Every structure is written in structure tokens, then in C-alpha cells.
Amino acid sequence: MSSKPDASRPRAADTKKVHIADTQMTRQNWYKHVNWLNVTFIIGIPIAGCIQAFWVPLQPKTAIWAVIYYFFTGLGITAGYHRLWAHCSYSATLPLRIWLALVGGGAVEGSIRWWARDHRAHHRYTDTDKDPYSVRKGLLYSHLGWMVMKQNPKRIGRTDITDLNEDPVVVWQHRNYIKVVLTMGLIVPMLVSGLGWGDWYGGFVYAGILRIFFVQQATFCVNSLAHWLGDQPFDDRNSPRDHIITALATLGEGYHNFHHEFPSDYRNAIEWHQYDPTKWTIWTCKQLGLAYDLKQFRSNEIEKGRVQQLQKKIDQKRAKLDWGTPLDQLPVMEWDDYVEQTKNGRGLISIAGVVHDVTDFIKDHPGGKAMIKSGLGKDATAMFNGGVYYHSNGAHNLLSTMRVGVIRGGGEVEIWKRAQKENSEYVRDETGQRIIRAGQQVTKMPEPIPTADAA
Numbered sequence: 001m002s003s004k005p006d007a008s009r010p011r012a013a014d015t016k017k018v019h020i021a022d023t024q025m026t027r028q029n030w031y032k033h034v035n036w037l038n039v040t041f042i043i044g045i046p047i048a049g050c051i052q053a054f055w056v057p058l059q060p061k062t063a064i065w066a067v068i069y070y071f072f073t074g075l076g077i078t079a080g081y082h083r084l085w086a087h088c089s090y091s092a093t094l095p096l097r098i099w100l101a102l103v104g105g106g107a108v109e110g111s112i113r114w115w116a117r118d119h120r121a122h123h124r125y126t127d128t129d130k131d132p133y134s135v136r137k138g139l140l141y142s143h144l145g146w147m148v149m150k151q152n153p154k155r156i157g158r159t160d161i162t163d164l165n166e167d168p169v170v171v172w173q174h175r176n177y178i179k180v181v182l183t184m185g186l187i188v189p190m191l192v193s194g195l196g197w198g199d200w201y202g203g204f205v206y207a208g209i210l211r212i213f214f215v216q217q218a219t220f221c222v223n224s225l226a227h228w229l230g231d232q233p234f235d236d237r238n239s240p241r242d243h244i245i246t247a248l249a250t251l252g253e254g255y256h257n258f259h260h261e262f263p264s265d266y267r268n269a270i271e272w273h274q275y276d277p278t279k280w281t282i283w284t285c286k287q288l289g290l291a292y293d294l295k296q297f298r299s300n301e302i303e304k305g306r307v308q309q310l311q312k313k314i315d316q317k318r319a320k321l322d323w324g325t326p327l328d329q330l331p332v333m334e335w336d337d338y339v340e341q342t343k344n345g346r347g348l349i350s351i352a353g354v355v356h357d358v359t360d361f362i363k364d365h366p367g368g369k370a371m372i373k374s375g376l377g378k379d380a381t382a383m384f385n386g387g388v389y390y391h392s393n394g395a396h397n398l399l400s401t402m403r404v405g406v407i408r409g410g411g412e413v414e415i416w417k418r419a420q421k422e423n424s425e426y427v428r429d430e431t432g433q434r435i436i437r438a439g440q441q442v443t444k445m446p447e448p449i450p451t452a453d454a455a
């Protein structure tokens with residue numbers, strides 16, 4: 001951390017108190033860096049729950065209820081906080097919004113307004129310093145660290161939340177957040193198991209405290225695991241990744257590379273066999289008339305992204321291969337010089353105006369030494385392209401790695417011009433490499449060339 005003053009900052013700010021997050025952590029001040037309220041909520045309370053679990057027996061009914069309530073509150077975050085409010089990927093009727101605001105509150109992850117604002121900043125400024133939970137600062141930071149340690153709110157990227165301020169459910173939940181958390185986080189789960197089958201304490205410990213812990217850890221994985229584990233089928237410039245394990249842990253939020261590419265799509269998983277219970281829930285709500293306007297990107301657009309990423313991977317692979325010296329970088333040889341050098345024992349062969357040094361290859365030639373030797377010092381274009389044998393694609397590729405020059409003069413001028421023309425018309429990939437497709441090598445003639453003696 002640099003302690004240099006930021007020159008771009010207005011002068012008035014210099015006189016203001018420096019935020020603790022912008023100061024060096026030392027042995028004396030470390031406790032000031034810690035957000036103790038959050039530590040209590042996400043570390044202290046779960047530990048208290050684990051300790052109590054030692055003497056509170058877990059009843060089967062309470063266990064089932066805790067799992068059900070885990071899904072309710074988890075979906076409150078994924079279908080509500082995330083896909084409805086942060087991304088507006090569908091619209092919900094008032095009863096569904098109230099339900100999601102309540103059960104989402106029961107997950108104890110802050111108010112919708114706060115959560116969605118940070119999440120929009122995360123999407124807008126992914127992996128940068130303005131990203132509130134950037135994985136570039138470490139996996140643990142993106143999972144918990146950003147909440148456990150105090151953050152300067154000015155550092156986090158600005159986002160527009162006017163739509164959220166206009167939603168009365170969001171505003172109400174924000175204003176009454178503590179009441180919502182206590183009621184939905186602890187009282188409701190306790191009431192259900194207490195009034196239902198008399199297990200008050202079990203309801204409090206298992207469906208309340210420990211369930212909160214599991215929901216929190218699961219949804220935190222969207223910020224950590226989903227930016228760390230898995231594939232990047234749509235874009236690999238940033239950290240979001242797709243993985244089934246993350247999907248299983250996060251109620252279907254694991255196809256995060258897709259999600260960052262198409263954030264306003266109500267789905268995370270686009271294949272029917274992928275695990276996305278949040279998508280299934282939203283879809284079911286639509287069938288029940290509770291949700292509408294489900295947004296979905298056209299598969300044409302999704303496939304474009306996938307193809308471009310595949311292309312990028314292919315370009316990277318291509319760049320690692322030896323395609324031979326580009327024609328325009330080869331020295332120009334006179335025909336007589338070419339013939340002269342072969343007479344002096346160098347294994348040169350001219351094909352399509354390109355000279356190849358096959359000295360070390362003669363002994364390995366699949367068609368035999370005699371055959372290849374008969375082409376040395378001559379124009380072997382026709383021999384190579386069907387006159388004697390119509391060489392394979394692999395042979396043309398291998399040949400290109402043996403290039404040493406191009407011929408000037410005589411009948412070869414036309415070939416050289418064609419080579420140059422082709423060269424300028426080559427498509428280049430994003431690394432600047434020419435894309436040499438099968439059958440389009442410069443030594444390859446479009447049709448096999450028959451010669452008089454081949455008939």
C-alpha cells in the first residue's frame with residue numbers, strides 16, 4: 001500500500017480524516033481495520049451455533065425444516081436479491097417481491113439496496129479496485145475478507161440504483177432491516193419448529209443460526225469460487241468461471257462466466273441438464289402468474305460469444321506451432337543460383353516458386369530417396385502436386401517448415417507473384433499469425449497437375 005498522496009484528489013479532501021482502510025495495518029491498529037459487526041454476524045454467531053449444537057439434539061423434523069428454510073432463504077438471495085433486484089432479469093408481482101424481500105432478509109446478507117448496489121459495482125468493475133469483492137485480492141478476500149475488513153465506501157465503483165429506490169418493497173426492507181433479519185433469520189424458523197413439533201431450541205440453533213451460516217457460506221461462493229474454479233467458455237479476459245461444483249453450492253449461480261457475459265438473462269445455466277434451481281423457481285413463478293417478462297438472450301448471440309472464445313483458444317494454439325518462415329521474410333534467390341547450389345550438394349527443391357532445403361529429410365522421405373532426389377535443382381511443383389504423387393496436407397505443412405528462399409526470374413515469376421498475392425490475402429488471427437488452412441498452403445495447387453509421363 002502506498003502512502004503517497006493522490007495527486008488527483010481535490011485539495012479539500014486532504015484535510016479530511018483518512019479512512020482506516022487506506023492506512024497501513026500495524027500491530028497497534030489492526031483491530032481498527034476489522035469490521036466487528038460483520039465479524040459477529042458471519043463468524044461469531046455461527047461459532048455460537050456450533051457450540052450450542054453439542055447439547056441441542058437435532059430432531060428429524062427440525063432437520064428437514066432447516067433444509068427447506070435453507071432453500072427458501074437461499075432463493076431469496078439468488079432469485080430475489082441477485083436476479084430480480086441487482087439484474088432486473090425478470091419482473092415480479094408485489095406478493096412475490098414481498099416474499100423474496102422477507103426470505104432474502106432471512107439469509108442475513110444485508111439489505112437488498114446495499115447488496116444490489118455492491119453487486120452492480122462488481123459487474124461493472126469486475127476484477128478492478130472498484131470491484132467490492134475482487135478475486136484479484138485473493139480467494140479469501142473475495143469470500144469473506146471484504147466483509148470482515150473495513151472498506152472505504154468511496155473506493156467502490158458508483159452504480160445507478162434509482163430503480164431500487166423507486167421500489168417500495170426495497171425501501172421498506174432497507175428501513176426495517178434489523179427487524180426483518182431478527183424475524184426472518186431467527187424468530188420464524190424457531191416459531192415453525194416450536195409451534196409445529198415443540199422443538200423451540202432446535203429450531204433456533206439448526207433452522208436459525210446454523211442455517212444462516214450455511215446460506216451465507218454458499219452464496220459467498222458466488223464471489224469467490226465462481227471467480228476461481230472452472231472453465232471460461234464465453235470470455236477469458238476476466239475471472240468469472242463456470243463450474244458444476246459452484247452451481248451445486250450456490251443454488252445454480254455456478255455458471256458465472258455465462259452470467260457475467262449475459263447478466264440480464266434470468267438463467268445461469270442454459271442447458272437443460274445443468275443445475276440451476278433458481279432458474280427453475282423463477283420459471284415456476286411465471287407459470288403461477290407471480291413472475292413475468294423473463295429475459296433471455298437469443299441463442300444466436302450466446303453462440304457467437306462461444307465461437308469467439310473458441311477462436312481465441314485456437315489462435316493461441318496456432319501461435320505455438322511452427323508454420324515455416326513467412327514468404328515475405330525469405331531471401332530471394334536467382335534460379336541459376338538455386339541450380340548451382342544443388343549441384344554443389346545442397347538438397348534444395350523448388351515447389352511453387354518456394355525453395356526448400358530437404359537435405360536432412362531425403363533419408364526420411366516416405367516416397368523413397370530416389371524420388372525426392374529426382375526433384376532437386378528443378379521446378380518440382382508439378383511432381384509434388386500430382387505429377388508423380390498428389391502429396392497430403394501434412395506433407396505441405398511439413399514442407400513449409402523447410403523453406404529457405406523464393407525464386408526470382410524465368411517462369412517462376414508468376415508463381416512468386418501468386419504467392420505474394422496469396423500472402424497479402426491471408427486472413428490473420430488476433431495474434432497476427434496468418435491462418436493457413438488445410439489445402440491452402442502456397443505449395444499446393446488447386447487441382448492435381450497431370451504431366452505427360454504420368455499418364
Ligand SMILES: [Zn+2]
Nearest residue numbers: 222223240256
Ligand atoms: Zn461475479
Ligand SMILES: [Zn+2]
Nearest residue numbers: 119123259263
Ligand atoms: Zn450478478
